[in-house]
Amino acid sequence: MNGGPSGFNNAPVTRAFIIASALFTVFFGIQGRSSKLGLSYLDIFGKLQLWKLIGSVFAFSSTPELLFGLYLLYYFRVFERQIGSNKYSVFILFSVIVSLLFEFLALALLKDPAVNQVTSGPYGLIFASFIPFFFDIPVSTWFRVFGVRFSDKSFIYLAGLQLLLSSWKRSILPGICGILAGSLYRLNVFHIRKAKIPEFVTSFFSRLSWPTMGSPPSAPTRNIVGNAPSYSGRRVERNYPSPMPSSVEPPEDSIATLVSMGFDRNSARQALVQARNDVNVATNILLEAQAH
Template identity: 45%
Template sequence: MNSGPSGFQNAPITKAIIISSAGLSLAAGSRGVLRHLSLTYAGVFQRFELWRSFTGNLVFASLPEMIFGLYLLYFFRMFERRAGSSKFGVFVIFSTTFATLLQIGYLLLLQGGSGGVGSSKVLAPGPFALIFSLFVPFFLDVPVSTHFSILGLRLSDKSFVYLSGLQLLLPSWKSSLFPSFVGLLAGSIYRLNIFGIRQWMMPDVTKFGPVRFIMNHMRLPRSSRVAHPQPAWRASGGSASQDGNENGEAGPREPRMERFGGGDGRMPAGGRSLWASPPSREAVETLMGMGFDHDEVVRALVEAQNDVNVATNLLLEWRGL
């Protein structure tokens, strides 16, 4: 099983979550301010510290939880690469908001436990809900690549991910069971596509006037989906030999020409086709790490002119996702 090439390529939301979670967790551990960041009854209902609904879903209470939690978030970046950041952002917002509301209701039901500092023991802080909501597509969509046996137990390459999730629960299993459960529930509801939520997408902020003005004046690309222009080959106007120039004279061999346009390979309007650069190895590995076959990955990259995001959308459309 492969989650794609290393790093956070095409996974900016996962990168932001991991950096924020690691920074807050280390700061809370070194300064002893965990009780001011975690989701507690006293903090939410008595002091109205609503920021806890945000920080409580990021900060880990212990180093072992942080290590296994961040590893799982990093591994699950494959789903952002597969769905795209716009759809993955909706998944993150929905699962976190849904789970937070249920946790607040749970705290209210328990009357805040022992209140104050002690109430932090009722629900473990950390992105448990988000992590376990991602176990739903991991279980349903990621195929098993290999099987092996250890001490007579038949395991698969997915078993290590499940064991990491179990290890994440062990340090504070009593207080982390409920956040993990509501995370699984949130992932299942999203999977059921209630209200068509799986088709929702976050807006592209680069389309807004002020953002576009700033990015244009800073000379930054507006979107990673903007394809680089390719030189065109005029189909009419003389016959060119594959091994020579237009006059049939000997010359250097022209690079192989591919046709872009519809999926049927027809030439675009105007009788022109575009030079095709071969799909990069890194792009192919990225998409194959999402579970797509090599042939369909190459075809999607060719049609998308090597744009990984566009190719991802094509692959999802072909599979009806």
């Protein structure tokens, strides 16, 4: 599972966030400020500088954290493809802001010298993403290593565990705050899942001329899926388009994108045929089929 074979296609917000995180990490690392970026309870009662707040959100404090963090952010671009860039932007803002509020609250209550400065980086977004990853990404394969059973999702969990324990208490605290933020998003507090960033904002990220991996970018897909997949327990009846003629074969990259989300290849192909090659509609068809 790698979140899709076609680089950052249909994930411009993720691409911009990853680039910003890498640049801020390098910038603060060159200046020797990496160890000073983490928030502490002194920042709550004192004057929190803007550069420190920005650094605590984007810049990782070490190279190993950067590598594992960017890998997870890159994989989680699958959620931007599922719910659309407009709603995924709201998910990013909500996760970052709410996790920061939880961090401030925890630091103010604990005042523990062992966590007087939490580690920096987009821990809130990364660990908030584990909530939809756990509930909404199905397992596609199982295998055994030395008699222990693993799934294709295990590698993502192991990378997350490594990042969570990278600085012990200093990294566990922001990780837990991120999980709480992701849980609140899933619970749809304040109807947050209905919120969207204006189209002109997300289209700005699409126009950024950063090089991407994989095949040429395809046209932006419409946000047909709506709320995050399977967040609602109610069955929603949709009028899907009639299937295409059997002579029209779905593109291989579209099939591979759905397979990377954990769906069976044959089911992915059939859903694309029914959805007339619209990946968003096909994803919704497959998720609703799993729910029943």
